[in-house]
Amino acid sequence: xxxxxxxxxxxxxxxxxxxxxxxxxxxxxxxxxxxxxxxxxxxxxxxxxxxxxxxxxxxxxxxxxxxxxxxxxxxxxxxxxxxxxxxxxxxxxxxxxxxxxxxxxxxxxxxxxxxxxxxxxxxxxxxxxxxxxxxxxxxxxxxxxxxxxxxxxxxxxxxxxxxxxxxxxxxxxxxxxxxxxxxxxxxxxxxxxxxxxxxxxxxxxxxxxxxxxxxxxxxxxxxxxxxxxxxxxxxxxxxxxxxxxxxxxxxxxxxxxxxxxxxxxxxxxxxxxxxxxxxxxxxxxxxxxxxxxxxxxxxxxxxxxxxxxxxxxxxxxxxxxxxxxxxxxxxxxxxxxxxxxxxxxxxxxxxxxxxxxxxxxxxxxxxxxxxxxxxxxxxxxxxxxxxxxxxxxxxxxxxxxxxxxxxxxxxxxxxxxxxxxxxxxxxxxxxxxxxxxxxxxxxxxxxxxxxxxxxxxxxxxxxxxxxxxxxxxxxxxxxxxxxxxxxxxxxxxxxxxxxxxxxxxxxxxxxxxxxxxxxxxxxxxxxxxxxxxxxxxxxxxxxxxxxxxxxxxxxxxxxxxxxxxxxxxxxxxxxxxxxxxxxxxxxxxxxxxxxxxxxxxxxxxxxxxxxxxxxxxxxxxxxxxxxxxxxxxxxxxxxxxxxxxxxxxxxxxxxxxxxxxxxxxxxxxxxxxxxxxxxxxxxxxxxxxxxxxxxxxxxxxxxxxxxxxxxxxxxxxxxxxxxxxx
Amino acid sequence: xxxxxxxxxxxxxxxxxxxxxxxxxxxxxxxxxxxxxxxxxxxxxxxxxxxxxxxxxxxxxxxxxxxxxxxxxxxxxxxxxxxxxxxx
Numbered sequence: 001x002x003x004x005x006x007x008x009x010x011x012x013x014x015x016x017x018x019x020x021x022x023x024x025x026x027x028x029x030x031x032x033x034x035x036x037x038x039x040x041x042x043x044x045x046x047x048x049x050x051x052x053x054x055x056x057x058x059x060x061x062x063x064x065x066x067x068x069x070x071x072x073x074x075x076x077x078x079x080x081x082x083x084x085x086x087x088x089x090x091x092x093x094x095x096x097x098x099x100x101x102x103x104x105x106x107x108x109x110x111x112x113x114x115x116x117x118x119x120x121x122x123x124x125x126x127x128x129x130x131x132x133x134x135x136x137x138x139x140x141x142x143x144x145x146x147x148x149x150x151x152x153x154x155x156x157x158x159x160x161x162x163x164x165x166x167x168x169x170x171x172x173x174x175x176x177x178x179x180x181x182x183x184x185x186x187x188x189x190x191x192x193x194x195x196x197x198x199x200x201x202x203x204x205x206x207x208x209x210x211x212x213x214x215x216x217x218x219x220x221x222x223x224x225x226x227x228x229x230x231x232x233x234x235x236x237x238x239x240x241x242x243x244x245x246x247x248x249x250x251x252x253x254x255x256x257x258x259x260x261x262x263x264x265x266x267x268x269x270x271x272x273x274x275x276x277x278x279x280x281x282x283x284x285x286x287x288x289x290x291x292x293x294x295x296x297x298x299x300x301x302x303x304x305x306x307x308x309x310x311x312x313x314x315x316x317x318x319x320x321x322x323x324x325x326x327x328x329x330x331x332x333x334x335x336x337x338x339x340x341x342x343x344x345x346x347x348x349x350x351x352x353x354x355x356x357x358x359x360x361x362x363x364x365x366x367x368x369x370x371x372x373x374x375x376x377x378x379x380x381x382x383x384x385x386x387x388x389x390x391x392x393x394x395x396x397x398x399x400x401x402x403x404x405x406x407x408x409x410x411x412x413x414x415x416x417x418x419x420x421x422x423x424x425x426x427x428x429x430x431x432x433x434x435x436x437x438x439x440x441x442x443x444x445x446x447x448x449x450x451x452x453x454x455x456x457x458x459x460x461x462x463x464x465x466x467x468x469x470x471x472x473x474x475x476x477x478x479x480x481x482x483x484x485x486x487x488x489x490x491x492x493x494x495x496x497x498x499x500x501x502x503x504x505x506x507x508x509x510x511x512x513x514x515x516x517x518x519x520x521x522x523x524x525x526x527x528x529x530x531x532x533x534x535x536x537x538x539x540x541x542x543x544x545x546x547x548x549x550x551x552x553x554x555x556x557x558x559x560x561x562x563x564x565x566x567x568x569x570x571x572x573x574x575x576x577x578x579x580x581x582x583x584x585x586x587x588x589x590x591x592x593x594x595x596x597x598x599x600x601x602x603x604x605x606x607x608x609x610x611x612x613x614x615x616x617x618x619x620x621x622x623x624x625x626x627x628x629x630x631x632x633x634x635x636x637x638x639x640x641x642x643x644x645x646x647x648x649x650x651x652x653x654x655x656x657x658x659x660x661x662x663x664x665x666x667x668x669x670x671x672x673x674x675x676x677x678x679x680x681x682x683x684x685x686x687x688x689x690x691x692x693x694x695x696x697x698x699x700x701x702x703x704x705x706x707x708x709x710x711x712x713x714x715x716x717x718x719x720x721x722x723x724x725x726x
Numbered sequence: 727x728x729x730x731x732x733x734x735x736x737x738x739x740x741x742x743x744x745x746x747x748x749x750x751x752x753x754x755x756x757x758x759x760x761x762x763x764x765x766x767x768x769x770x771x772x773x774x775x776x777x778x779x780x781x782x783x784x785x786x787x788x789x790x791x792x793x794x795x796x797x798x799x800x801x802x803x804x805x806x807x808x809x810x811x812x813x814x
Contacts, residue, residue: 188771188775189768189771190771190774190786190787190788190791205787241766242768243767243768244767281788438745438746439745439764442742442743442744442745443742443743443768443769493779496778497775497778497779498775499772499775500768500771500772500775501768501769501771501772504768
């Protein structure tokens with residue numbers, strides 16, 4: 001339970017890739033910024049039933065590889081540019097996205113395509129996986145989805161990984177393509193400016209949705225010709241409203257302050273703020289208040305580039321990190337395109353024309369739905385003293401846990417398991433909503449309801465009087481009911497009607513946001529996603545980044561089984577199977593006394609380009625002896641879609657580690673759903689606390705753990721290890 | 727007008743999933759958003775969609791929305807004034 005005070009490490013931007021409505025690659029982007037071009041034009045990508053007006057930021061020209069969805073193509077283009085001059089594969093890929101394969105998925109759902117092979121690239125996680133495969137990354141592949149701050153959040157996660165010193169280079173960024181869901185969704189929220197985004201203008205009426213991707217090769221390995229350095233990053237949650245920002249900008253201010261603190265610099269050193277500046281009335285006002293609260297006397301230069309690039313959602317944070325790097329390396333401040341008459345109420349003077357100026361430190365803001373805020377500090381390389389930031393290392397202690405399966409809550413699930421009975425199925429809505437008020441659930445469908453219930457139950461189980469400030473939630477597929485309901489209504493009405501409630505609920509970070517609002521949790525609020533390994537990603541990111549927490553941290557995994565969509569998207573879910581879902585939540589604490597079991601994501605690697613992954617796993621666990629001494633049982637997660645491969649991996653692990661203690665193939669009990677590993681984590685905690693593995697679970701006699709812990713292995717496309725031990 | 731008001735009450739309860747609220751609980755003169763029912767801007771926009779779907783009336787900006795949805799009565803009056811002939 002240690003917090004390592006890291007050796008101060010510089011994090012260089014050694015390469016960048018960018019594709020946006022303003023061009024492909026760095027040179028075209030710089031040229032566009034210099035000429036103050038705008039990339040906003042009428043939408044041509046798909047026909048709209050009734051044009052809700054407003055130009056968009058659509059990338060011109062045909063992309064080359066129609067075998068993968070548009071977001072994936074954009075991400076690959078940016079990744080290849082970023083890696084062009086690098087001889088090595090990155091140690092990890094961290095990517096932020098909100099739409100994943102949605103642009104393709106909606107085309108197929110529209111024609112009621114029922115062949116699941118068409119939806120192979122639907123998941124948000126598949127974007128980073130395709131990128132990882134292109135750049136031959138054998139390490140962790142992490143996807144964050146915190147709405148419009150995703151790209152910036154990805155860079156912060158990569159920073160935390162680099163600061164441990166265990167990795168040298170990480171490819172991080174964001175990507176999103178235009179699609180109906182976001183186009184009509186923002187339309188339904190009346191957040192689109194029919195004239196195109198005019199951030200900070202007194203007549204602004206909203207944003208312009210856009211698409212794009214940017215990837216940054218971040219490295220601690222002394223890059224001599226680095227474009228810039230990432231000096232610090234901060235995040236926060238408004239815990240205020242699912243879609244509207246806190247009017248006072250308190251969350252935005254906290255994110256900026258945390259970035260400044262993280263970098264160990266003073267406010268007055270910031271030369272320029274690249275605003276989130278979407279052009280909506282509320283965002284610009286709230287952000288301006290935050291900026292004015294932070295910079296009291298000497299205001300830095302400010303501008304938003306969303307009148308030129310549009311708002312590319314999950315990509316925007318990464319695109320603007322590149323714009324910030326350009327600002328530093330080219331001494332070029334981008335104009336606040338589209339703003340003619342700055343709104344006096346904002347008390348800001350946006351940069352009107354592209355400006356030649358020597359800038360050495362940029363603060364770049366990205367805020368999203370759910371009040372998910374992130375700020376990055378980017379500076380001239382080798383100029384500022386690198387920050388001695390704290391790095392999360394080792395396990396956090398488990399103080400409380402809760403789960404749902406088809407059998408019921410944690411107690412019911414454990415009872416079923418101790419008798420060797422199946423927990424497959426979906427718990428009734430009544431059971432899930434026990435303890436939630438109708439006012440609180442009226443706009444929520446299955447996934448956020450489960451998340452809220454689980455969070456409350458884990459917190460209650462912890463007995464803590466201090467409420468959690470940070471929430472890390474992994475979900476493989478997000479809110480399927482909301483997504484289905486939104487698209488169904490859209491297509492039924494000939495693309496005329498779209499529900500704002502369903503749109504707001506459909507974003508992957510909506511459940512974590514509901515949890516934050518309930519607890520007023522204004523710390524980190526991070527949603528990770530990557531199929532069957534989404535929960536493990538949440539454990540990993542929490543372990544790395546929850547370093548300043550004095551209270552408990554919620555780490556959870558949850559997925560809903562959806563009658564139509566689960567079998568189309570998740571290749572482990574077969575139409576004839578018992579549709580199952582659920583999840584698990586853990587209330588963890590850093591520091592304090594060392595009582596209770598600890599939980600830690602010890603290993604996370606990609607099986608692709610990684611022939612020695614099983615020996616690496618055993619090494620990562622401290623060698624065969626350590627595995628057997630530390631763990632009295634193994635919970636093996638073998639997703640149905642990778643049965644053969646997973647069983648082979650398990651055999652290989654058993655042989656090489658000499659592990660002879662009970663092994664539980666837990667999906668045989670829980671059924672198939674991405675967050676089954678979160679249920680396994682709760683099982684592991686509860687079994688370790690009891691000290692006995694019930695015989696019927698593994699087909700033997702009751703097994704005494706003798707104080708040892710339980711290891712949870714994720715197998716299949718990735719191999720992960722989460723340890724629960726003293 | 728009375729018929730339209732009753733109809734709107736039922737619709738609102740249904741589309742906004744207002745559990746334990748009955749048509750007789752809604753006073754047509756009460757403030758609709760930010761009032762007793764606990765409705766916010768997203769609910770307002772959900773009602774915008776309903777008005778477009780069921781009455782063929784588009785409410786496409788915030789200022790108009792705030793006026794139209796000031797109270798249930800204001801909404802009913804707006805619908806009566808703007809409903810095209812032949813629609814329900």
